[in-house]
Amino acid sequence: MAIIPATSTKPARDPVVFMEGGPGGDAIGAIPFLIDSKVNRDRDLIVMTQRGGLHSRPNLACPEIDRFYGEAVGLRYDAPSTGRRLVRAAKECRDRLTAEGVDLRAYNTTENAADFAALRKALGIEKWNVYGYSYGTDLALTYLRRHPQGIRSVAIDSVVPPQIVSLPWTWDSAREGIGAIFDACAAQPSCKNRYPDLPRTLTEQVRRLEASPLTLTVEPPGGGNPVKVVLDGGTLVNILVTNGRAMPAADVPAALDELARGNPERLAKVQAAGATPVIGEMAHGLTHSVACSEWVPGHSKSDLLAAGRRAFPGWPDTVLAQAPQLPFEHDLCRVWNVPDRTAIQRVATFSKVPTLIVSGTFDAKTGAKWGPYTGRTLPRSTAVRIPGIGHFVVPQSPCAQSVLASFLARPTAPETGCVAGLTPAPFTITPLPERT
Structure with a gap:
């Protein structure tokens, strides 16, 4: 855990706690982005490594999977042989972790949220503000649902709604x-x-x-x-x-x-x-423990293919059969072997805690429409879409940084005026090649 002091000479008493994405991302590695985004301008910033992440003990890194990804650049993305290599790497990691005494059932969003609730109490903080991005929004919404005490406000960036996320x-x-x-x-x-x-x-x-x-x-x-x-x-x-x-x-x-x-x-x-992947930076053990227990169950391979066909009619089924960023996850989850937690986790969050919802229109990982969708059950929420920005909006957008700062100052009335004047940056235009 790290506490980054506020830059203000008179900081507010309620700090901001950050929830990293992934699952399995390096929270400590996100600190420079958060400082550059001035998240700690008026409040101390608390960053905790999630259970299983880099700098935690045990660390659920999977060098076996990192090495596979390094080799995969030279393989067909969706070939069955590529899938078998990925599954083999995952099994090697799982076998090693379990031999070391790791109980993979304990690495899920419910337990993750409980860790943050325990942290607030351990630090003696009466009220704090939550800021999460990507999987960190899934975590933040779960935390808000299960541990609402002591939460002054919640900001979620690039939204993964726990009730809908799936392959x-x-x-x-x-x-x-x-x-x-x-x-x-x-x-x-x-x-x-x-x-x-x-x-x-x-x-x-x-x-x-x-x-x-x-x-x-x-x-x-x-x-x-x-x-x-x-x-x-x-x-x-x-x-x-x-x-x-x-x-x-x-x-x-x-x-x-x-x-x-x-x-x-x-x-x-x-x-x-x-x-040349960074070996050990990503906690793939947390990634797949969450995905295999919370995102994959309840939807078959044919469901995934049907969703791909709806999204991109006319594309080859071999492409559409693999979820973007999570290829062969059904096969991987069979060897990862963690219990189905969807009944506990696939639940919408209903809360009157003031919430800021930030999405980027170019985000192809967590589509922008899922921000307002999530806000339906958050009556004191404000949803903004930042044109021309992809995943993890705040570090990329001065306007989003301004909106977040105003939200933290006044959670029920953030200043969102800067959004109206935004347009995507000009695209790269290359000259047409000369005809010979």
């Missing part, structure tokens, strides 16, 4: 986020004229790559020895869903156009970035 849900979010990027391009005349039909281009390229994957040798974005990468339809989709890190959303239209014209270099470099 099929990921396709709905992918459709919304990718579609928002394409709509924003169509709203900018220079982008619309240069890239006139992005949905059709994407469908054509997903189908083409899935039928005939490309194998390339490219230098990673940060330099280093060239690595072999494979681009198939599933890889392309996963790159778009995780936009904003290796490839900004502003580059998506140009990257798709280049791919269609026979130049996959930009996308291949994005894929190559995964060839």
